[in-house]
Amino acid sequence: MYYSVAQLWKIFGHFEFIYRLIVLSFFFSGLFALFKIYECVLKDSVLAIIFTLLLFTSPVLVYYANNFLMDVPAFSLVLVSMYFFFRFIQSENDKYFYWFVFINVIAGLLKISSLMIFIAVFGLFVLEMFNIKIDSERKIFQKPLKQFALLISVLVIQLILYMYASNYNSIYNGGIFLVGYLPIWDLDFVQIKVTFDAIIEHIKHDYFRRETQIVFGIMFILVLAFYKHINKIVLYIIILLSIGFLLFGTLFFQALKDHDYYTINLFILIPVIFLGFLQLLKNKLYRVYSSIYFRVILIIFLIYNIKFAKDQLVNRYSSVGWQNENYIVNIQPFEDINTYLQSLGIKNDDKVISISDNSINISLYFMNKKGWTNYGINLDSLKIEKAVSLGAKYLFIYGKEVYKEPGIQPFIKNKIGEFKNIDIYSL
Template identity: 30%
Template sequence: MPDQKATSTRFKLIGTVIFIFTLFIIAWYFNYPEILLKKPQSIHFPRQADCASLALNYYQSDMDFFHPEIHNLTSDDGTSGKCAPSELPFLYYLVAILYKMFGYHDFIYRIINTLIFFLGLFYFFRLLYVLLNDIFWSVSLPLILLSSPVIAYYANNYLTNTSALAFVIMAWFYFINYYIHGQHKNLYLSALFFFLAGAFKITGLFSLLSLAIIFTLEGLNIIRCHQDGRRIFGNGLKRIIPYIPGVIIIFLWIVYAHRYNQIHDCYYFSTRSFPIWDMNTEATRNVIKAVVKIWFTQYFSIWIYFFLIILFIYMLVNRLSAHPLLFYTIMFLIPIVLLYVLMQFFMLKDHDYYTINIYILPIFIIISSFSLMKQKHYRLFKSLILKSLFFCFVIYHLWYAKSKLDERYNNKENIYYMLHDYYEITPFLEQNGILLKDTVISISGETQLPLYLMNRKGWIEHIETQFGEGEKILYNRDSTGIQHSIDKGAKYMIVRDLEELIVKPYLQSYATNLVGRFNKIHIFDLVNKNPNFTIPERKILQSILCDAEQVTNDSKDYLSFSDSLLFEFGITQSDETSWSGKYSAKLNPSHPFGMTITLPQVKTGESFAIEVKYSGVPEKGLIIASALTSDVFYYNENTIIPDTVPGWYNISAEFFVPGEMDGKEMKIYLWYTGNDSAYFDDFKITRYSSYSFVNKVTEGHRDK
């Protein structure tokens, strides 16, 4: 017997070494060492910046756990960044403590998150070894989780979701050990890790809720989860007491966070759900379309779905022999997960990380199915052929995850390439007297990422919708918004590039005193308005007007007003109504596109100002500019305002030609996305040559 125990210990140690070594190899293969050095970027960079900002503000403030802040000053009528997330800020606070010890470095944050998740994978390995007593399956099966592109991406990122999932796995390791051995310390450790899971993300409590259902049904003598017929919680309520304080603390924090945000008039973080029953049919269809086209193969590869379905069917067919605790946990997890999906349905359109704690369901399917296979089909379980095939299966899917990971970081749409200068600007700000305490207006989009990268508090171009429950508040979207930020204390306006000043003319009266220039970024003093900077007029290359009055003889194309350029879809000409003249373009679901012109060989730096008169449902009519293939270039950002003619609107768009379009053809067209009919008239396109700015920088400041 001692020899058996020694052999078992030796094999367990060998498995542990193999698994840890495997994790190191995969981390190297996934390029984690390089990724660790990256600041927030790529998919869902706004949420990454939010998490990183919470940690940095703890570090730079008085470390008050109950008063979290961010860089974006939208709270307290635009005077503070006081804002509480729905999760307990344990991770942010821990990172801030480490910043205090070792200095502020983003890689510390990523390392902590990565270590927590890898520890969760290690516990997955340990749990499987307890149940299967097989090194191969215990090492290889957890890698299925890591082969998910979503998991691989967020495992060493800034969000708390993967850490919450890791704590769930740890909790189940100790609970199953309690189930097997009955030691109370395992029960307490399980309760501790379930608390941490729920504290990091409330969705980490999914499987604890499943366990609560099992406890209730056992108490009612409806089910038994011990194979010998005993109850898991032998003494009833006494065994669930360790779980109660953690659940209470989590829900008290949610109540506190909601109240904290109310007190500070903060709507930045959501503490509510976005259920499917609050959505119309079109919105629901759009979510489904996004999940199928964008996210479905990011959650797992199609072959993993087949693999999980086969395992689930195998478990159902042999349910009488399945491990009762694992089986019932899965059966109760399914409706819990489905309810969560329905309650957060709207968020699934753009947020892949909302699914991370759903992964506990496939984890349990894997554990239960292979535990069943060991018991019922041992020869198959031990088959070298099956293990060889599965080894190849795992290797392929690790490659699959790596390729998707590379796409996320190396894609041209990665925000890093658009905001590259912000990632390096902080020393320049300090050298030019723009201090940590100085507040700024960031003209670089609707994210606080630039504020975080610059490590300066301030205001962004933001539309506060108050989750649709109040009036919209425009931050820095017009001259009134800019002045509001100045009145609240903004000292500098930091503009991503000078193109912003062209497409947003309301900025120009504030861009008079240039403090400094860092590559494309321009910094303007909002206090000292002594002018040293001017914007020259752009030179018009081409002015085109399609007034819908003339079409070719075959009605295939419209003719422009003066120089007979061709616009496609002349068939949409209608005399039912018009803004001017007799005709307009009538678009509907049968003919959704109209007035399309193709311009040959546009050049980088050229700009376009486009407008059209529109009669129809607001925001259903769009001006689109695109390359011949939309993956190269696609622009659909429009402004729509009521026209002086009743029932008509003015839609406008303005943009600069990006580098990838240099020398290529560009299509500019109208698109109606509604279900009825709408009318477009007087489609005007103004094309400007590449511009150059002439200005002097105040003495004592420098360019880069």
């Protein structure tokens, strides 16, 4: 996807809205697929619209649907693949299964954690191979050898890519990108508590309203308690996704402290819980399910959650809040620095070190320069020397506290310029 956006920028110019539009298009396609799932299974367009839009009231999903990470496109593709799986169940047409497999290959290559629904379907396949009856009327997988080969191919393709990526990263980038996991068992008790407290804060502000999450929890409990009244395929998928949810939380516990987007692909559990709950209502409490009052309450509940998502998005983009304080104070000047750099004789292809920037590349991106930030260098003089040997010509410092660090002292002897809060040194 990054390559495709780069080609579009070559044609139309460097406009971020092109990238945002592509990601947003993926997400709306995923929502439409989810709507079609509900409509096909429940035969009720009104409830299909309401519960599809309810997923879109999560501040995390709304925010990243208009941004640049691969989590949302991967999640969106998985929703589309889930539509094809349900069509496969209903029609027994192999072409839908082929689409399910193909789309999960792409989704997994974008983000491996998006394969939770694929693993759940693979789990259904394994259960059927052990003669556990999933569908009361027939077997889901009636061509097991062929379908097993297709399912395995998804995992093999992922394995090949991630082996390649791991090898590539070990050779070229010194561990900048995570190709692994961040498990809970690597932390001590104090670190676990700090991370858990941070997760609680995310739960309060980022995922859904707290009371909405309680409603989701009640739905989940009711589905498990009255499991006889919902489709067994949906029930097994909910159970398998729940196991995957817990495993993911354990394996990537450390990342959940600071990175809300790590949870995006866990959201796949929510629409399946919705589906199970609606099947339960339809089969056990049809008068409630079909009631106009039920729909009015749902619409009010939806609006209530839309208001929450809107307020959280305003906070995220606010110039007053803590989220953007570092950008406004320290990073924003990099957007306007290029003309000044040209006056100093710094060329577009000159490599630089932005040593005050602890992100992977934010300041580099805004000044359109290749080089290094403090991410991976950690103010280490040996690593700075290594960057210089690889072509770094200039050092940028905007955090004055950095000057206290002994690691940078050999590199701040030749100051050539100053732009707003940014000091520039020749290396």
